[in-house]
Amino acid sequence: MKFMNLKISLIMFFFLFAMNATAIEISSMLNVANSNGEGVFTIKNTTDERIFLNVGMHELHIDDEGEIHKNAYTRNNVEEWKIEVRPARTVIAPGFEKDIKVSLSCLPDCDLSKDHVFQLAFVPTPYVESPTDESKTVQMAVGFAPLFIVPTENARIDYEASYKDDTLYLHNKADSYLTLKIDGCGSNGPSSSCIQNATLLGGRSLKLKLREEVQKEKLEVSAKLHGRPISHTQIIERE
Incomplete structure (x- = not known):
């Protein structure tokens, strides 16, 4: 598996990712779903301590003017979610990798007349066993915000x-x-x-x-x- 180090600045379409932390590595900044509407991101812990990884989700909409609008998935709009992430929260030991599976959850009712585009947020924090460990409770490393695309059934070049x-x-x-x-x-x-x-x-x-x-x-x-x-x-x- 080829990983992109967190030290490298990555340019992805309309996003500029300037990374200066070394907590995690990610297998890809763009993942296109397979025919079952699924994809996998592999995350590696590059630190010498366990980390807690939280995954956030956004759905991206592109209007007629080409502008991007982001809809954050929260507990208040669960009924609108079109993807599932498993696990959405996990602990990764030092030097170990973990696969994060993303699945389209709205099938067979999804409208696939156009691409569905989602942005994930992989945010690592030091794993805290005790809430009294103040040395770690305020630490947070910069994470990744890759894209997950479910391609349309009517794909064309224009x-x-x-x-x-x-x-x-x-x-x-x-x-x-x-x-x-x-x-x-x-x-x-x-x-x-x-x-x-x-x-x-x-x-x-x-x-x-x-x-x-x-x-x-x-x-x-x-x-x-x-x-x-x-x-x-x-x-x-x-x-």
Whole structure:
């Protein structure tokens, strides 16, 4: 299992995660549900003490203007919950890993005409055996906020792209998220230095500043849908 360390700054679509704590590691910042509406995040305790892990849940809605609205799942709106997390609270021993399973709970009544997007919050705190242990009760480490996506049954590729100066402007017109590869290698052949990747949620827009090695007069932009043999490639010229 490949983990991303908490020390690394991660850029995920519209979120910027700047991490400076080393309490936990996570297997992925994006998990796409399988055909049963399930996915698993693996969390590792990198400290030398037991930690208590709490998992929060938010449902993300994208309006017609491409803006994101977050609905926090609380005990006051349990009837609105569309996912379950097990375990939602757990203790992880030093150096050990634990799988956290996320499941779509609204089947078969869910509307899968578009993607369902959820943001989880994995928040670790030191495990306190005694409430009188004041040295630990106020400690809290920075956690992760990954995305869990349940893909639509009607996934399609429909996006707009334009290229100006050093920036690629993207707009996903469909209701399903896209994985994009921007290739500026040209006739020199593929190389990681002249290729840039991006992920775009349904209905969202993105201004992607390209690395200098990618900035060519013509770019090959390839879009794919997760887990489906559907792709689209086009050449975009700088305006």
